[in-house]
Amino acid sequence: MRHFLEFEKPVADLEGQIQELRRLQESDDSVSTEEEIANLETKAREALKSLYSKLTPWQKTQVARHTDRPHASHYIDALIDDFTPLAGDRKFSEDRAVLTGLGRFRGEPVAVLGQEKGSDTQARLKHNFGMARPEGYRKAVRVMELADRYGLPVISFVDTAGAYPGVGAEERGQAEAIARSTEACLGLGVPNVAVIIGEGGSGGAIALATASRVFMLEHAIYSVISPEGAASILWRDSARAEEAATAMKVTAEDLLNLKVIDAIVPEPLGGAHRDPEVTIGAVGDIVASALAEFSGMSASDIRRERREKFLAIGRSLG
Template structure:
């Protein structure tokens, strides 16, 4: 069953009527196809109007939509012969981060992604996409393995942020994130990162320090969540919508600021309305990015990656 966001109320009412009329048409001899078509056209027009002028806060809601495709959906769709690799060889396995090796259009790659889970049981298993230090250390292990065997890395980012619990802090959360960023910068192979939903804080940057950073059209990427920003600045989490606008966290803002490299178009109404179309678009974007990076020498690749991140913000400061 489709879940509607608060600002989609008018579309929800129209689609509810369409569903009811379809049921009537299927259970009787009454021909209401013309009326159905009119309602369908009206709903699509309304949806197109809504999504043409989404506010930053509405984008946040879309990025967090529970029915958007998650990391495992992308892996299952276009990574063949995927073999998951578990554990950080230091403490434990972290199910928030999925990692392994597989084939993308015949090419061997290492895949690392943050998984949020699709229902209550899987969300609990994956800790709602909030990784602990062992998750980031597992990611580091896989990145080093990729460099050792000269295999490109593809990461999928979808997290509200790293796990903020005491247990994570005791095991060195900040160090693990910083080390992941360093490992990305030191990697001798191409790294492509795709922000598929919410890219929250250092928990996202740990896997998004890449040669190519791609963002889905309605995803977000920010140093802090709007709610947390609002609580700090105004001592009131209810100002999250205002904070979202100030944070410049939308894909369009980040492309303009040259903090990401490409925005991938989503189906009308967001990836949650047509997961297969969104997945196909991401697959094509990854293929194009890999093609651009595959012939760059290792030293040049590393140097270009470092310069990319050192250059961020320079133009805004001058």
């Protein structure tokens, strides 16, 4: 059953009527509702098109968090052949919020990092809702160092509300682990490509998204803190999250204009959750194109290009 967001109620009503008519036709062959269904489908599509052509930053935040959006595991399953997961940070434990491993992307060997939220209650608990502890970032560093040693490009699928804020995580050096992961991204002598597939929240996202090329899905968000967190700090009122989302410039369009990201990956009408296969295919195409840009480049050139890319963000804003 499709899950509708609050602002999608006009579409939900129309699609509900379509389902009712289809059930009526199935129960009584003598009743023909095909023409009425076709008319309602046209209206539903036009309503969806109208809604998604003028989404506010807060509505985009809701779409980015949609429970039915494809997660990192879906991208890995569809795009990475012969995927072999690698577990553990070799220091403390395994963190299932971060998926890491080796595989082949369109025939070429790569290393893969992904933040997994989980698609149902059991999976969300297993993956801690995509909020990594220090072990997750240290595991990512271990895999990036492995990739650098063997000349493997790194592909990251970013989708997290932020790093896990628990006491234990802080005691084990959460901030240091995030900083080390960001440093590892910057120091890679191989190309790394990051795609914000849902939420790109805080340092927890930056730790995997400091890449040679950073892409965002059309309705993804990327920010230094969640809108709710920003509202709580600025106004001591998390109910002003909608206002914060607008002020923070969290959308793909805003971040492309600010040169924080390199390109936007279009989503199907109604969001990635309405056609995951098309969305994943589009991500695969843009990742392949980005990796091809670095063909034949030396490790020092790759590092220099990445460094200049991030320094240019500050210069362009200055």
